[in-house]
Amino acid sequence: MKRVFSGVQPTGNIHLGNYLGALKQFVELQNDHECIYCIVDEHAITVPQDPKELRKHILDVAALYMAIGIDPKKSIIFVQSQVSGHAELGWILCCNSYTGELSRMTQFKAKSGGKESVGTGLLTYPVLMAADILLYDTDVVPVGNDQKQHIELTRDIAIRVNNKYGDTFVVPDGRFMKAGARIMALDDPEQKMSKSAENIHSRISLLDEDSKIKKSIMRATTDSDGEIRFDPENKPGVSNLLNIYSALTGKTVEEILAGQSWRGYGDLKKELVAVTQEALAPIKQNYNEIRESEELIRVLKDGAERANAIAEPVMKRVRDKFGLGI
Numbered sequence: 290m291k292r293v294f295s296g297v298q299p300t301g302n303i304h305l306g307n308y309l310g311a312l313k314q315f316v317e318l319q320n321d322h323e324c325i326y327c328i329v330d331e332h333a334i335t336v337p338q339d340p341k342e343l344r345k346h347i348l349d350v351a352a353l354y355m356a357i358g359i360d361p362k363k364s365i366i367f368v369q370s371q372v373s374g375h376a377e378l379g380w381i382l383c384c385n386s387y388t389g390e391l392s393r394m395t396q397f398k399a400k401s402g403g404k405e406s407v408g409t410g411l412l413t414y415p416v417l418m419a420a421d422i423l424l425y426d427t428d429v430v431p432v433g434n435d436q437k438q439h440i441e442l443t444r445d446i447a448i449r450v451n452n453k454y455g456d457t458f459v460v461p462d463g464r465f466m467k468a469g470a471r472i473m474a475l476d477d478p479e480q481k482m483s484k485s486a487e488n489i490h491s492r493i494s495l496l497d498e499d500s501k502i503k504k505s506i507m508r509a510t511t512d513s514d515g516e517i518r519f520d521p522e523n524k525p526g527v528s529n530l531l532n533i534y535s536a537l538t539g540k541t542v543e544e545i546l547a548g549q550s551w552r553g554y555g556d557l558k559k560e561l562v563a564v565t566q567e568a569l570a571p572i573k574q575n576y577n578e579i580r581e582s583e584e585l586i587r588v589l590k591d592g593a594e595r596a597n598a599i600a601e602p603v604m605k606r607v608r609d610k611f612g613l614g615i
């Protein structure tokens with residue numbers, strides 16, 4: 290069985306982009322892969338976090354993982370900081386990466402743009418991500434399109450180390466969804482949907498109430514020609530709505546448009562509201578039960594132990610290759 294690893298930052302507001310780009314595939318993969326799903330709290334602190342909020346968000350994301358259908362009997366669910374190999378391997382890989390390649394990452398450029406002094410953690414964020422992946426001899430990494438460059442860097446670092454020290458790491462592949470890989474902001478379809486955008490109507494969070502879902506979709510930015518067709522370049526707003534529809538239902542855009550009698554964007558939006566509310570209802574219901582249950586902590590403790598059991602032999606291999614320790 291191929292091994293899958295992926296992670297989500299515990300920063301609140303997990304949204305439809307996270308779900309359709311990444312989380313939904315996590316569930317699909319667990320039936321025929323060995324899956325490891327992480328809550329990457331060490332990545333979260335690359336920007337300032339309130340400690341109390343961070344602890345809360347870690348459990349929120351763990352509960353969401355289970356609420357969408359990740360089954361802790363099939364998959365490992367754990368918190369990054371509970372397996373020390375992530376930080377240790379992160380450091381070793383930092384010593385095998387270059388500031389040039391890191392400062393070329395689009396996400397780093399976006400977060401550091403215009404600032405005179407930038408946190409080191411923001412620059413080395415993708416190296417820690419490479420460590421997460423390589424620590425488990427991962428074959429497949431399901432992520433959204435925005436992580437493509439980070440996966441490429443992970444592959445580059447793995448190949449570089451293998452060339453220098455002999456076979457050390459498995460070189461992983463990214464896995465990207467067709468429809469959900471890049472969900473755009475509802476208020477500005479030129480930008481990706483993000484957790485941090487100021488306008489709450491730019492995104493739909495997985496736990497949003499039905500009334501909020503309706504409001505955000507009904508006021509989504511479209512265009513003025515009134516024609517419903519999939520054309521991301523010329524009609525990014527409408528295409529984004531169709532994309533969300535497609536990713537939520539599993540239907541292709543052609544299947545969605547065939548046999549529709551929608552007279553305008555309003556009709557499309559109304560139906561998308563219903564589709565979204567229906568898709569998120571069971572997640573919300575499961576979430577509330579799981580978030581309050583004592584099982585959550587047990588799952589995370591057990592997950593950390595199982596993750597560590599896989600990571601430790603890999604770390605031993607790495608230390609031996611590099612000549613670290615005695």
Ligand code: TYM
Nearest residue numbers: 295296297298306307310311418432433470471472481482
């Ligand atoms: P995070 O928490 O920012 O995002 C979690 C996942 O959601 C995807 N995503 C999107 N997909 C489609 N459309 C969007 N608008 C959208 N916004 C976010 C992201 O691609 C991601 O898959 N760096 C990772 C966290 C990470 C990780 C790892 C992932 C740390 N270590 C190791 C995989 C393997 C991130 O972006 O998290």
